[in-house]
Amino acid sequence: MSNPLSDMELPDVAFCIGTNMTEAHPVAATRLKKALARGSKLIVADPRRIHLATLADLYLPLRVGTDVALLQGMAHVIVRDGLMNDHFVATRTQHLETYLEHIAKFTPEWAESICEVPAADIAKAARWYAEANQGAIYYTLGITEHICGVDNVQCLCNLALLTGQIGRPGTGLNPMRGQNNIQGAGDSGAIPDQYPGFQAVVDPDYRRKFSKAYGREMDAAKGITKVTAMEEAGRDIFAMLIDGENSVVSDPNQQHTREAIESLEHLVVIDIFLSETAEMADVVFPATAWAETDGTFTNTERRIQRVRQAVTPAGEARPDWWIISRIAQHMGLQNFDFNHPREVFNEMCSLSTTYAGVDWDLAATGRYHWPVPYRGHPGTPRLHEDSFPIGRGKFSLIEYRDPAETVDETYPIWLTTGRRLATYHTNTQTGRAGGMDYLAAEEALEVNPRDLEAWDLQDGETVWLSSRRGRIAIKVAGSKRSPMGTVFSSFSFSDTPINTLTGSGYDPVTHTAELKVCTVRIDKMAVADTVGG
């Protein structure tokens, strides 16, 4: 997030797109509700009539995968109606002229023809956001889990640049991160193109720095993404070390992932349960769970916080960092003799630019938002106050593209996926927490009640749901949250492995899977199918 969570109480217009915030980030939603209670306006764009949509002053029910059309339509209105922040674009941005020419063709009427939101509502949303004293954008995976995930984000950036709704309290571009420490995973350099602290691996200076620090020559070229690695398993990739990740259930195109993992010579999995992925491993290590280990998490507002051990680990479980460093030592690698998470964290800070000014003890205060570029720096709760990392902000020229799959005669229904409040990711944790089962005991496919009728289905009936990649049995449940022609399921249950069906495409830049959209068909079960099951 460009702005801290506390800023969520400030905007007078909040634009939430592709975020099921009340379910995925409930406490953040609570803070936003404080702004609403004060009379702030809420705009919600989401294909499903989620709970947040019922709180909205303006709800934009766009068709799945058409965010670019909606957002370009809004940008067009801002330019057309003179709602641009002239001072901001003059002093903080570049390439405005080209962008203005580009945006001219994306009229709200054109946008309506694609995203199915009335042009008048698109114009109203644009006006509210642009005219707000403090306008803020919030989004999550509903924006990024598409083949055009990067395009979606860049369209949002364009809106913030046009209106100057960034770099001040209660404004900003605020992606809400899903997993508790997904931010920390990126910060720490567990990505194929950047060293710790987002230092590009293709930069010769950083290459020299890390080659020296790690005592061997680093590759000059980027690595490959996890998606590519899975594709190359058995051809170029033969061994994998997987930490705490149930790839077989959480990855799209499940059959493909299973085959990829089976084709490895050597698989080592570190986890707290014997997950479906761990069951396929050659070696499995027991890791400490939350509350069994000391360390740090970095949250969605870039705040570095200490986690602490409260109970002794189960059985012989050990911390993940310890297990990995010991594998390294058994391979004969030098300089892996870490004995406390403090040593690990402090080494990372010493090599990072964003964490350079903190250490284990300062992290314990929970006061620092990165970047903290040097010791004594107070941290950066709000990004882009005076300038952008590249100096002046750049407008992106984006064209609308259809999702990787669009409905046709064979697969006439849109399927979209997501999370539920009471479950967490692949459910290895919440599925085993006694308190949670009664809240979401079984997955169901949410179908608009009128579709149920049209397709001759009973509420609670088990059906076949198929895509180009596979078929699963799942119960249908009537829900007005689903628009007609679009069905929804979460991916939290391996009993109904929804990711058998997804995975139609990937964003060409980030390789994020298009989990949010694919096309499916529903078939009634033959009597023979239902008797045995």
Place this chain on the structure above:
Amino acid sequence: MTAAFEKTRTICGYCGVGCTVDVLTRDNRIIGIQPAMDGPANEGALCVKGQFAYDYVHHPDRLRHPMVRNADGVLERATWKQALRKAAAGFLQSAERHGRHAVYGIASGRTPTEADYMMQRFMRAGFGTHFIDNCSRA
């Protein structure tokens, strides 16, 4: 049995909001979670997951020891020494047979940052490659 319980200040492990909580323990078991009124992200609020979903920590299905696949293809209990040796030998062997770009590491968005840092350090210092990613892409 001791009547008193202990409190440990930590961060909820369920989502990116990062609410500050106090874990209440007695006899080395978690007996409850309290929101921290001075938690910067939550200021005393918690959601249903953060408040109640902690039983998994003590679940009987937890992995309690290393496991290694035996000659019959079955995963069986092993000592740390056996498991670490086998894990290390497998990576060395694949790298020797197919080159250092044959090994890949996947870090987690749920583990503490130290785990992720160590994973990328393992790939970079161990193989000189950037064949490392985390689960944010799927």
